[in-house]
Amino acid sequence: xxxxxxxxxxxxxxxxxxxxxxxxxxxxxxxxxxxxxxxxxxxxxxxxxxxxxxxxxxxxxxxxxxxxxxxxxxxxxxxxxxxxxxxxxxxxxxxxxxxxxxxxxxxxxxxxxxxxxxxxxxxxxxxxxxxxxxxxxxxxxxxxxxxxxxxxxxxxxxxxxxxxxxxxxxxxxxxxxxxxxxxxxxxxxxxxxxxxxxxxxxxxxxxxxxxxxxxxxxxxxxxxxxxxxxxxxxxxxxxxxxxxxxxxxxxxxxxxxxxxxxxxxxxxxxxxxxxxxxxxxxxxxxxxxxxxxxxxxx
Numbered sequence: 001x002x003x004x005x006x007x008x009x010x011x012x013x014x015x016x017x018x019x020x021x022x023x024x025x026x027x028x029x030x031x032x033x034x035x036x037x038x039x040x041x042x043x044x045x046x047x048x049x050x051x052x053x054x055x056x057x058x059x060x061x062x063x064x065x066x067x068x069x070x071x072x073x074x075x076x077x078x079x080x081x082x083x084x085x086x087x088x089x090x091x092x093x094x095x096x097x098x099x100x101x102x103x104x105x106x107x108x109x110x111x112x113x114x115x116x117x118x119x120x121x122x123x124x125x126x127x128x129x130x131x132x133x134x135x136x137x138x139x140x141x142x143x144x145x146x147x148x149x150x151x152x153x154x155x156x157x158x159x160x161x162x163x164x165x166x167x168x169x170x171x172x173x174x175x176x177x178x179x180x181x182x183x184x185x186x187x188x189x190x191x192x193x194x195x196x197x198x199x200x201x202x203x204x205x206x207x208x209x210x211x212x213x214x215x216x217x218x219x220x221x222x223x224x225x226x227x228x229x230x231x232x233x234x235x236x237x238x239x240x241x242x243x244x245x246x247x248x249x250x251x252x253x254x255x256x257x258x259x260x261x262x263x264x265x266x267x268x269x270x271x272x273x274x275x276x277x278x279x280x281x282x283x284x285x286x287x288x289x290x291x292x293x294x295x296x297x298x
């Protein structure tokens with residue numbers, strides 16, 4: 001075997017120079033530095049039964065989840081477990097002392113009873129009175145003695161206001177009759193509102209069994225119902241007729257549930273005769289009042 005530096009007898013000197021130029025001479029110590037590692041074949045890999053210490057395998061997902069995590073990305077876990085401790089430790093929170101909070105709570109309990117009652121709703125007040133009367137019989141008697149009659153002034157003011165809104169809803173400029181279908185459509189909503197309020201208050205008095213107030217309410221509300229506009233089409237007068245018929249029924253119910261003396265019956269009969277011109281439905285309570293007056297005279 002000849003040396004690399006010696007020329008071969010089969011090659012010319014020029015060819016030997018060309019070969020030396022294209023050949024890279026690598027030192028002996030670095031011959032394996034540029035060689036990449038070879039991937040082992042399937043045959044060279046260990047079988048399934050072999051130990052994992054000789055040939056380590058890639059860990060599975062479950063092993064990664066169970067493996068301990070390094071502490072650098074988990075620095076937040078080193079904070080106190082209860083965040084409220086850190087918040088309470090701030091100087092802004094220390095300014096409010098718990099003693100002051102207790103004082104504020106005690107002031108709410110020191111409110112006057114009369115002032116606290118003004119914040120209650122109507123169902124709450126009714127429930128409070130029922131509970132008080134059920135616990136003490138003397139309290140029930142006191143409440144019955146001090147119980148006033150229902151105030152009808154507010155109801156009359158409400159009906160007067162709703163009646164005024166009916167006439168305000170009429171069109172200001174309209175060629176033709178002001179009681180035709182066109183005008184009725186303009187005032188239909190205020191009429192229904194008036195009807196609802198009129199019947200609602202009477203139903204409340206009837207359910208509360210306030211018969212004297214119910215009889216008085218029927219007479220006072222009649223004055224506002226009779227002032228409602230009458231329309232050319234009879235079907236448009238339905239709300240007015242329903243109100244008059246219901247008020248007449250309230251008069252009959254109140255007369256059956258209460259007892260009036262002779263003077264009261266005479267005053268009521270004269271009033272019912274005036275109301276008869278507005279609606280024939282008042283005939284039933286009128287006859288009942290006259291029959292009770294005859295019994296008083298006997």
